[in-house]
Amino acid sequence: MSAQKSVEALTAKGVDEKTAQQLVEAGFTISKLRKVATEKKTRMSLEKLLGEKKMQKVMQSLLASSSKKAVGKRGKKAEKKGQKEPTKMMIPMKVKELTNSQQKIMKVLASLKMELPRSVVEELAKRIEHGKISDKTLKSIIEEAFVRFEMHRVDANESAGIIAAQSIGEPGTQMTMRTFHYAGVAEMNVTLGLPRLIEIVDARRVPSTPIMEIHLDPSIREDLVAVRKIATNIEETALIDVADIETDIGGMRVIAHLDTKKLSRKDLTVEQVYKKLNSTRGLKGLAEIGEDGASVIIKSDESSFRKLQKIYEDVKMASLKGIPGIERAVIKRAEPKEYLIYTEGSNLADVLKIDKIDGKRTTTNSILEIYEVLGIEAARNAVIHEASKTLEEQGLTVNIRHIMLVSDLMTNDGDVKAIGRHGISGRKSSVLARAAFEITSAHLLRAAIMGEEDKLEGVAENIIVGQPVTLGTGAVKLVWVPQKMKE
Amino acid sequence: MSRFNRDAIGGIELSDEFNVLEHELVPEHHLLKEDEAKKVLAQLKLTRDQLPKIRLSDPCVMTLDKICGPVEEGQIVKIVRKSPTSGISVCYRLIIRG
Numbered sequence: 001m002s003a004q005k006s007v008e009a010l011t012a013k014g015v016d017e018k019t020a021q022q023l024v025e026a027g028f029t030i031s032k033l034r035k036v037a038t039e040k041k042t043r044m045s046l047e048k049l050l051g052e053k054k055m056q057k058v059m060q061s062l063l064a065s066s067s068k069k070a071v072g073k074r075g076k077k078a079e080k081k082g083q084k085e086p087t088k089m090m091i092p093m094k095v096k097e098l099t100n101s102q103q104k105i106m107k108v109l110a111s112l113k114m115e116l117p118r119s120v121v122e123e124l125a126k127r128i129e130h131g132k133i134s135d136k137t138l139k140s141i142i143e144e145a146f147v148r149f150e151m152h153r154v155d156a157n158e159s160a161g162i163i164a165a166q167s168i169g170e171p172g173t174q175m176t177m178r179t180f181h182y183a184g185v186a187e188m189n190v191t192l193g194l195p196r197l198i199e200i201v202d203a204r205r206v207p208s209t210p211i212m213e214i215h216l217d218p219s220i221r222e223d224l225v226a227v228r229k230i231a232t233n234i235e236e237t238a239l240i241d242v243a244d245i246e247t248d249i250g251g252m253r254v255i256a257h258l259d260t261k262k263l264s265r266k267d268l269t270v271e272q273v274y275k276k277l278n279s280t281r282g283l284k285g286l287a288e289i290g291e292d293g294a295s296v297i298i299k300s301d302e303s304s305f306r307k308l309q310k311i312y313e314d315v316k317m318a319s320l321k322g323i324p325g326i327e328r329a330v331i332k333r334a335e336p337k338e339y340l341i342y343t344e345g346s347n348l349a350d351v352l353k354i355d356k357i358d359g360k361r362t363t364t365n366s367i368l369e370i371y372e373v374l375g376i377e378a379a380r381n382a383v384i385h386e387a388s389k390t391l392e393e394q395g396l397t398v399n400i401r402h403i404m405l406v407s408d409l410m411t412n413d414g415d416v417k418a419i420g421r422h423g424i425s426g427r428k429s430s431v432l433a434r435a436a437f438e439i440t441s442a443h444l445l446r447a448a449i450m451g452e453e454d455k456l457e458g459v460a461e462n463i464i465v466g467q468p469v470t471l472g473t474g475a476v477k478l479v480w481v482p483q484k485m486k487e
Numbered sequence: 488m489s490r491f492n493r494d495a496i497g498g499i500e501l502s503d504e505f506n507v508l509e510h511e512l513v514p515e516h517h518l519l520k521e522d523e524a525k526k527v528l529a530q531l532k533l534t535r536d537q538l539p540k541i542r543l544s545d546p547c548v549m550t551l552d553k554i555c556g557p558v559e560e561g562q563i564v565k566i567v568r569k570s571p572t573s574g575i576s577v578c579y580r581l582i583i584r585g
Binding site for chain 2: 089121372378400408413415
């Protein structure tokens with residue numbers, strides 16, 4: 001392997017270019033690096049070259065790229081026998097490493113015992129990269145930045161929730177009440193505007209227009225033929241989509257006249273349909289290929305019309321291929337040079353199992369499905385993303401902090417809760433707050449029966465009883481105790 | 488959860504098991520050791536039950552279970568999110584039953 005090629009191979013594994021070049025110059029190829037884990041001698045020489053920290057990083061990226069095949073087979077047995085373990089699943093690192101100037105700033109911050117968010121540090125680092133700034137100036141810059149940042153922080157006991165509610169509610173009044181829009185994708189119907197926002201906030205199980213965005217593996221994402229093949233394969237196809245079905249009452253049978261054109265478009269043959277039908281529940285062993293070779297005949301095994309009717313229904317809905325729930329798949333060209341598959345209907349769990357799909361970027365607009373397949377943190381991100389996308393689409397600018405607050409609240413308990421009667425508002429601990437929201441009498445009656453207590457800690461309760469609310473200055477109990485004057 | 492039926496999908500090749508932690512929408516999850524957890528709680532001046540929760544059945548927790556060994560109720564997961572406002576934000580979730 002030439003030196004250039006080795007460098008390329010190393011960078012492909014996620015090693016940065018500089019290190020890769022350094023490695024290749026010292027005569028390390030990928031195969032030699034693999035041996036580092038087992039051979040002490042090679043390990044020593046690598047450590048000498050790169051230093052311990054960097055070496056571990058290189059090894060990690062090498063491992064990460066080969067751990068794709070990792071399946072959780074690693075049992076206790078394998079460990080006991082001392083066999084070579086199959087490569088482990090790893091926790092992927094997603095946060096970018098600090099650059100030199102960023103590290104410098106972090107160091108100064110630590111010495112000053114101050115903290116600044118990473119985005120501020122990044123911004124500062126960008127500014128100091130160009131000119132030469134002395135350590136003393138840097139220190140005063142950072143101090144000033146810290147003072148400004150503290151000034152802009154939300155105060156303690158600020159009513160962030162109410163502000164968020166107003167900030168989302170007001171633009172919401174301007175949203176189009178009912179919009180069914182063709183959003184760029186070929187004839188795909190997408191719920192947008194207020195109905196979509198309500199759907200997100202209500203944490204509906206199934207959105208009214210579930211849509212998936214399937215990204216493809218880099219090896220085929222530019223190959224239209226391969227992409228089309230996947231698209232036709234995932235579309236759920238029932239017999240009724242490719243055949244005319246009639247009931248022959250005289251012969252007590254159901255005849256499906258297959259449309260060969262439609263069959264070939266769906267990449268199916270008559271033989272396959274016949275086999276599939278024969279293994280479908282309720283139709284086992286009843287189907288046979290018709291004399292013309294383009295139809296499948298299903299004979300009833302009982303001479304009852306009711307049974308014939310049932311067979312007809314079963315035949316009609318018999319699934320031939322595809323992923324359940326995916327009604328339609330459309331290919332869309334995306335920048336730069338890539339094909340995506342958009343689907344009507346959504347089934348994330350199953351789509352992720354397909355080969356040649358870029359599972360890392362494949363998403364759905366069904367938040368509950370994301371929660372089930374990818375977990376609570378992904379659901380939090382999905383709520384933020386979908387809500388801000390919906391608002392942005394309508395030309396409304398709502399600060400993302402408000403949406404993040406709502407999303408945090410919805411996902412606080414480990415599952416996705418709706419805002420509203422059945423979710424957050426309906427579960428407040430205070431009776432009066434719940435009664436003030438909706439179904440007043442029911443809440444009060446129930447509270448009376450159960451003997452509930454109200455600690456008057458929230459806002460709504462205190463307004464009802466006419467006390468200062470527990471917000472801002474009302475939240476702190478500050479008493480001035482005059483010191484005795486010393487004589 | 489999955490309505491998957493191998494027979495139903497003629498012509499589709501299946502890939503290896505997907506690691507949910509690699510998905511774009513999923514931030515970094517790390518399981519904290521007991522001493523780390525105590526340190527974090529002391530720093531935040533919080534008790535365990537005041538933290539946001541994450542379920543044992545959560546796909547990410549189940550993956551962590553595969554990677555770092557048995558995960559139990561009451562442990563704390565450190566989550567390093569990419570945030571559009573602060574760049575990186577660290578948060579903690581308590582593992583609960585369910």
